[in-house]
Amino acid sequence: MTGQTPLEIDTSKPHPARMYDWYLGGKDNYPVDEEMGRQMLALDPRVPVMARVNRAFMHRATRWLAEHGVRQFLDIGTGIPTEPNLHQIAQEIAPDARVVYCDNDPIVLAHAAALLRGTEDGATEYLQADVRDPDAILDGAKKILDFSRPVALSLVALLHFISDEDGAHALVERLLSELPSGSYLMITHATADFTPVESAAAIEKLKAVGVTLALRSRAEFAGFFQGLDLVEPGIEVPHQWHPELGEPVPGxxxxVIPGYGAVGRKA
Ligand SMILES: C[S@@+](CC[C@H](N)C(=O)[O-])C[C@H]1O[C@@H](n2cnc3c(N)ncnc32)[C@H](O)[C@@H]1O
Known part of the structure; x- marks a missing residue:
């Protein structure tokens, strides 16, 4: 791990990484996370299924990328380790794959050791950084990844925590600008397109505890892939993107799964 100082874990309010861990059945969460998780469940009991569907998209998209020759991954908004993690999927197909993980939540840093157990041929690294500081992430990633060769930029279930005021689209553009031709972008993102009433209530509940939820329409989601070639089948609800590459999630x-997933290639 590079340049990481221990940071205090704030257990007084819910955090997205820990709520997500709770939805996935993990143990690295606190009563405040469970309490907010239960409030989300009251709005839509399918939230845990959505979390699993999202995680399964990450598995399949990583598999697809590794099978298509990608050997370097930059994964921002990694979350608390949950097996299999991205490097385990990639290195199962390509043992020399190199993966840089990045998250801004100190709880992920506290568990980062589990992300660093890669193969001998490959490499994994963890950066504690905020996606709103793309230059710091790019500088850190360049120490591990070779930016003259394709890199897959993975922003899975991250960008709905980044507001338009913080320039979500410009941040993605900045990160992609440093990656060479043949690089990829993989994203999942929550939307209010299918469940507007529940979504509006979720935004308000999370706002009250200081968590931004920026749900985006299909067109806004497509905007992240501006200038890239979308990999078939294009923009889909996450479980319908290359379902043949994994097992279906029960339920x-x-x-409705209120989200979108896609992978795009930089020409
Ligand atoms: C829902 S989890 C997704 C985890 C993983 N990518 C997955 O899909 O399984 C979202 C993650 O984004 C992280 N995150 C939220 N805002 C962030 C920011 N500004 N910079 C970096 N990471 C952030 C959270 O800490 C959390 O770990």
């Missing part, structure tokens, strides 16, 4: 087809 995924029992109702």
């Amino acid at each position: 995924q087809d029992d109702g």
